[in-house]
Amino acid sequence: MENRKKQIVDLAIKLVQQKGYVGFSYDDISKQLGVTKASIHYHFEKKEDLGVVITERLSKSLQNSLLLIENSSVSAEEKLKQFIQQRAERFECTEICPISSLQADFESLPYIVQEKIKEVSRLELTIMKEIVAEAQTEKIISGSEDVQFLAVMILSSVKGALLYRRVLGDDVLVEVLNQLNRFLRSP
Amino acid sequence: MENRKKQIVDLAIKLVQQKGYVGFSYDDISKQLGVTKASIHYHFEKKEDLGVVITERLSKSLQNSLLLIENSSVSAEEKLKQFIQQRAERFECTEICPISSLQADFESLPYIVQEKIKEVSRLELTIMKEIVAEAQTEKIISGSEDVQFLAVMILSSVKGALLYRRVLGDDVLVEVLNQLNRFLRSP
DNA sequence: ACATTAACTTACTAATAGGTAAGTGTCAAG
DNA sequence: CTTGACACTTACCTATTAGTAAGTTAATGT
Numbered sequence: 001m002e003n004r005k006k007q008i009v010d011l012a013i014k015l016v017q018q019k020g021y022v023g024f025s026y027d028d029i030s031k032q033l034g035v036t037k038a039s040i041h042y043h044f045e046k047k048e049d050l051g052v053v054i055t056e057r058l059s060k061s062l063q064n065s066l067l068l069i070e071n072s073s074v075s076a077e078e079k080l081k082q083f084i085q086q087r088a089e090r091f092e093c094t095e096i097c098p099i100s101s102l103q104a105d106f107e108s109l110p111y112i113v114q115e116k117i118k119e120v121s122r123l124e125l126t127i128m129k130e131i132v133a134e135a136q137t138e139k140i141i142s143g144s145e146d147v148q149f150l151a152v153m154i155l156s157s158v159k160g161a162l163l164y165r166r167v168l169g170d171d172v173l174v175e176v177l178n179q180l181n182r183f184l185r186s187p
Numbered sequence: 188m189e190n191r192k193k194q195i196v197d198l199a200i201k202l203v204q205q206k207g208y209v210g211f212s213y214d215d216i217s218k219q220l221g222v223t224k225a226s227i228h229y230h231f232e233k234k235e236d237l238g239v240v241i242t243e244r245l246s247k248s249l250q251n252s253l254l255l256i257e258n259s260s261v262s263a264e265e266k267l268k269q270f271i272q273q274r275a276e277r278f279e280c281t282e283i284c285p286i287s288s289l290q291a292d293f294e295s296l297p298y299i300v301q302e303k304i305k306e307v308s309r310l311e312l313t314i315m316k317e318i319v320a321e322a323q324t325e326k327i328i329s330g331s332e333d334v335q336f337l338a339v340m341i342l343s344s345v346k347g348a349l350l351y352r353r354v355l356g357d358d359v360l361v362e363v364l365n366q367l368n369r370f371l372r373s374p
Numbered sequence: 375a376c377a378t379t380a381a382c383t384t385a386c387t388a389a390t391a392g393g394t395a396a397g398t399g400t401c402a403a404g
Numbered sequence: 405c406t407t408g409a410c411a412c413t414t415a416c417c418t419a420t421t422a423g424t425a426a427g428t429t430a431a432t433g434t
Binding site: 018019020022023094096100101103105106107108114117118121122125145148149152153155156157159160161163164166167168172175176179180183 | 205206207209210281283287288290291292293294295301304305308309312332333335336339340342343344346347348350351353354355359362363366367370
């Protein structure tokens with residue numbers, strides 16, 4: 001089944017969010033799926049191969065988010081809110097952003113996965129910058145601030161809040177998400 | 188020598204910043220210090236023990252930063268700038284914030300280290316909130332924004348920028364640091 | 375009925391991880 | 405001169421890791 005491959009990647013991403021790339025093993029996956037470790041190796045010969053497919057999924061997921069937002073005819077403010085929401089609200093409280101997790105493990109990643117996560121990071125920043133720029137022309141955000149700075153700031157706030165949530169509890173994320181919306185709406 | 192213990196902790200923190208808690212090993216340390224693995228175990232019996240001492244050093248380092256800033260009779264703006272600078276500029280470009288790194292590895296950490304990193308995270312946020320609050324009373328920062336939100340936002344921006352720097356190059360960090368100063372001075 | 379393929383399992387590597395027990399050399403105090 | 409502590413080394417152990425080779429099973433097409 002092509003389904004099994006999807007199952008493995010889905011679980012692997014969850015494990016990356018929970019324990020990082022270095023921290024998860026083929027044994028974790030095989031036990032949770034009720035098959036042998038060798039069967040995971042059948043679908044993804046090397047951990048590296050699984051790593052590459054994970055990053056490709058993250059890239060596709062980002063591009064999907066962008067398409068959804070671009071084609072919806074809502075205000076720039078709404079687009080910004082939606083994109084931020086999508087970066088945060090699909091995760092459980094033991095999970096952080098998978099991109100952040102791979103960035104944190106960067107130095108331990110196989111070369112190909114490093115290159116892939118570079119791409120994904122660039123893509124995410126580019127998308128965020130586009131949305132911020134649109135919001136600036138519609139005066140949702142103060143036009144005097146630098147686009148790159150605002151993009152990094154907003155993304156980092158959300159990802160940082162996910163890290164804080166896991167160690168300090170739900171409140172931090174909820175408040176950052178609320179205040180971020182308020183902050184972006186005011187001047 | 189008590190010096191050797193310091194050497195180990197210093198190196199361990201560097202390794203955490205580079206490869207994370209899960210990613211570094213006693214072998215890494217012993218090889219870089221030119222001694223055997225067993226001699227590292229002599230100083231820190233379990234990796235957990237080393238983990239605890241690492242977090243205690245991070246905590247002391249934070250308290251030190253606070254003391255330095257509190258006792259200097261500079262403006263609230265200058266204090267804010269100094270604290271931000273201290274969170275970022277002592278690291279090489281293969282290194283991220285050690286607190287971020289341990290937060291990212293949270294689910295793989297031994298229980299005691301988890302509790303310690305909770306403490307450190309709370310401490311860092313508290314210090315940042317104090318500095319932000321002081322800056323607000325002196326009108327360096329818009330008084331309408333929530334203190335907790337601003338603290339998370341500023342810290343996350345710096346830590347996020349360190350992550351981005353490692354995968355995308357120096358420019359991101361430099362710009363975020365510059366723009367952060369501009370942002371905090373303006374409205 | 376036969377061959378092929380996908381999706382496995384069994385049974386194994388070799389390397390590395392954290393960790394330990396027992397011994398060695400050095401040096402200072404009694 | 406000896407004791408004892410300190411800072412190690414040698415030589416191990418066990419568990420886990422990624423990875424592989426060879427065999428099994430069930431379904432599919434010819």
